[in-house]
Amino acid sequence: MRSDERRALVLEAATRVFGERGYHGATTDAVAREAGVSQPYVVRMFGGKEAMFLAVLDRAIDRILGAFEADIVALEAEGRAGDEDAVSACLGRSYVDLLGDRGLLLSLMQAFMLGSEPVVGRHAREGFRRVYAYLRERVGLDPDAAQDFLSRGMLLNTVVGLRMVDDYESDENVHELLDELLPTKIDVLLALRGDAT
Amino acid sequence: MRSDERRALVLEAATRVFGERGYHGATTDAVAREAGVSQPYVVRMFGGKEAMFLAVLDRAIDRILGAFEADIVALEAEGRAGDEDAVSACLGRSYVDLLGDRGLLLSLMQAFMLGSEPVVGRHAREGFRRVYAYLRERVGLDPDAAQDFLSRGMLLNTVVGLRMVDDYESDENVHELLDELLPTKIDVLLALRGDAT
DNA sequence: GATAGTTGTAATCGGATGATTACAAGACGG
DNA sequence: CCGTCTTGTAATCATCCGATTACAACTATC
Structure with missing residues (x-):
């Protein structure tokens, strides 16, 4: 296997482990086992646990902004890039698709709780800020729409982190909340049930 | 010192530690040092790390719902309990006040990422669900308003977790986002700057 | 003042953790 | 065929983790 392929594999494994166990709780050994390589290897590959987490974080945000950018390009081609509601809806759908990668979203949320860490927090x-600036400057959302978009995203992350879909059928309130939150995409979440990813 | 006072002290210390380091990353020893007691003591006091986290979680949610209940009682006394906008705004202000306890909010968020844990996740x-049911049934919010309220709350948690206020003056976008998110209560967040709590 | 219960700690155990070192197996240019 | 760079692992180290045990100090009750 080529070196960059293996690096990508380890990065995906690290995303899952950091997402489930958090920055402090994750172990380089768990990442190594998940990726099928030795523990000293992942340490040397990234230079340490902290650097590995920064790589996971950068990749997560790159993937989100990459998905958004593809949407914007497509909307521009259709001449609908000025319709703020259409743009928000389109980006929202893309974000829901990203929720399928549980590790990605959870790693992001884990990072968002680390504001007190000097290096990781700044990162x-x-x-x-990159995401917010992208929404304001590239997507063209006004402050209110950008805040609304981010709010909805954070609630989505929370619902995924909690595995709330596991109670979709059994609890009336959960059913109602998820239907309201995901008018057209509930199937994406339901597909995650029982997924140990 | 009485036993229940010391228990409350340990619970507060545990809230701070779990908030900063997450469930897996927190150590019973760190909680003990933070509370000024011995490590075996905190283990026996709660029966183990998991039970201690459940106690932290319950206390956090009780405090939030307690603050909301006080608001509702006050609004009922004024005869304004039917005005959904006034109620939402009032509860929102109470929630922002709770953000002053960084550990409380972060412990909650940490819990929200543990959906895969059998015991903690279910809890x-x-x-x-308790919070959502309270908003719907006791506060009287409709599904859309409840979702909106929760969304805003999750974004607030994220902004606090990231210590975004640290960049309030230095970054134009951050300034704009926080002003929009906290129209009247920015001072509460600004007071948290540099606070190691 | 003896007995029992409560409140707290010191010492310690098996196991895990991040990182370092040393080494093996191949690739590749000369 | 030989030096060297890359890719990977085994062994190991000092440290830390949650939990258990054993014990000390205090309090209350009879």
Whole structure:
């Protein structure tokens, strides 16, 4: 296997482990086992646990902004890039698709709780600012729409982190909340039930 | 010192530690040092790390619902309990006040990412459902308003977790986002800057 | 003042953790 | 065929983790 392929594999494994166990709780050994390589290897590959987490974080935000950018390009081709409601809806659908990668979203949320960490915290703030600036400057959302979009996203992350879909059938309130939150995409979440990813 | 006072002290210390380091990353020893007691003591006091986290989680949700209940009682006394906008705004202000306890909010968020844990995950889902059911049934919010309220709350948690206020003056976008998110209560967040709590 | 219960700690155990070192197996240019 | 760079692992280290045990100090009740 080529070196960059293996690096990508380890990065995906690290995303899952950091997402489930958090930054402090994740172990380089768990990442190594998940990726099928030795523990010293992942340490040397990234230079340490902290650097590995920064790589996971950067990749997560790159993937989100990459998906958004594809949407914007497509909307521009259709001449609908000025319709703020259409743009928000389109980006929202893309974000829901990203929820399928549980590790990705959870790693992001984990990073968002680390504001007190000197290095990781600064990096996480910078990542969040990148997303906000993208929504305002590239997507063209006004402050109110951008805040609304981000709010909805954070609630989605929470619902995924909690595995709320597991109670979709059994609890009336959960059913109602998820239907309201995901008018057209509930199937994406339901597909995650029982998925140990 | 009385036993229940010391228990409350340990619970507060545990809230701070779990908030900063997450469930897996927190150590009973760190909680003990933070509370000024010995490590075996905190283990025996709660029966183990998991039970201690459940106690932290329950207390956090009780405090939130307690603050909301006080608002509702006050609004009922004024005869304004039917005005959905006034109620939402009032509860929102109470929630922002709770953000002053960084550990409380972060412990909650940490719990919300543990959906895959058999015991803690079920407890966390139940706590979230309690809040949603309270908003719907006691506060009287309709599904859309309840979702909106929760969304805003999750974004607030994220912004606090990231310590975004640290960049309030230095970054134009951050300034704009926080002003929009906290029209009247920005001072509450600004007071948190540099606070190691 | 003896007995029992409560409140707290010191010492310690098996196991895990991040990182370092040393080494093996191949690839590749000369 | 030989030096060297890359890719990977085994062994190991000092440290830390949650939990258990054993024990000390205090309090209350009879």
